Amino acid sequence: MSCQKCSVLPQVEDKSGNLLVSCGVSELADKMVEYLEKKNFSYEREDSQTLWVSVDSFLTTLEDMFASNLMSKMEREAINLLFLDISETFTPSKLTRIKTLQQYKDLMGAKKLTSIIDNGALTTHFQPIVDIKSNAIYGYESLARGVDEDGSLISPDKLFNWAREGDMLFYLDRACRETSLKTAAVKNIHSKVFINFIPTAIYDPIHCLKSTVKWAQQLNFDPKNIIFEVIESDYVEDLDHLSGILDYYKSQGFMVALDDVGSGYSSLNMIAKLLPNVVKIDRAIIDGIDTNAVNQSIFRAITQIAKENGIIVLAEGIERVEELAFCAKEGADLAQGYYFGKPSAEPIRKL
Secondary structure, X not given: OOOHHHHOOOOOOOOOEEEEEEEXXXXXXXXXXXXXXXXXXXXXXEEOOEEEEEEOOHHHHHHHHHHOOOOOHHXXXXXXXXXXXXXXXXXXXXXXXXXXXXXXXXXXXXXXXHHHHHOOOEEEEEEEEEEOOOOEEEEEEEEEEEEOOOOOEEOHHHHHHHHHHOOOHHHHHHHHHHHHHHHHHHOOOOOEEEEEEOHHHOOOHHHHOHHHHHHHHHOOOOHHHEEEEEOOHHHOOOHHHHHHHHHHHHHOOOEEEEEEEOOOOOHHHHHHHHOOOEEEEOHHXXXXXXXXXXXXXXXXXXHHXXXXXXXXXXXXXOOOHHHHHHHHHOOOOEEEOOOOOOOEOOOOOOO
């Protein structure tokens, strides 16, 4: 059984028509007039704060406004837009359709993201994770990238900003998980694969994770080689909900990892509550750890708790041999970072 959240993506229709622009203050209206005149738009000023603008393409107009960095976010939130297509006349009842300029910016990002997801324009890069004792590749973290129309890559930060702004975290998170599995299968990866997921995007693990589990089974992955990695754990307010998600993954035979451990005040409590298979100690702790006594203390505390509970310790963000040496000496099992290799479309097979 499907649900609306799983199947309906936001859209912005493109039509010609008239745009009612209502500004919070007259200074914003003046700024808008300056922009319209520069772009040769046809407009009428109804009063000091209200404009009517004729547009040939609503989408193109919005895209140009945002590309021009016309307004700050605070200003965009103080400008209201009502679009009427060419056949419509204004009536007060249509004011219920008003959106702020910022809301339209969010929707435009969502539209771009929708296109990327619908067209299968997500790809995955892989960063090696190393077994410190054997100096062999233990596995890979899979990291999402978007592919733009010109073939250039879109950073995950931009993708997830669009998703947050357009209320599309669920869709993007699901698409990234599935793309990671499919790409790992295509690249013939038989070692561990760490796949990120955002717990706040999942409201019911049995329902929301069904397609992820299905793809793992169809692609014949050994469940113990898939490690689902919690990101943005500091934003999780309901630890019972997160625990339920991790328990579901474990019940399917998968492993789970907790990312960015040490960066938030609740990290030690989360380890005790969630008991992941792997903890990834945050780059902020690892950076310069060979000379930073405070970070060394944090590292030792996390490692001790992990070891006492049979949890694997991964040092994240290793860039220098001195950092690696300290982490190895103090009990880290795994390491990841530019010292070993950057994320790449083709997995590094040998160090």
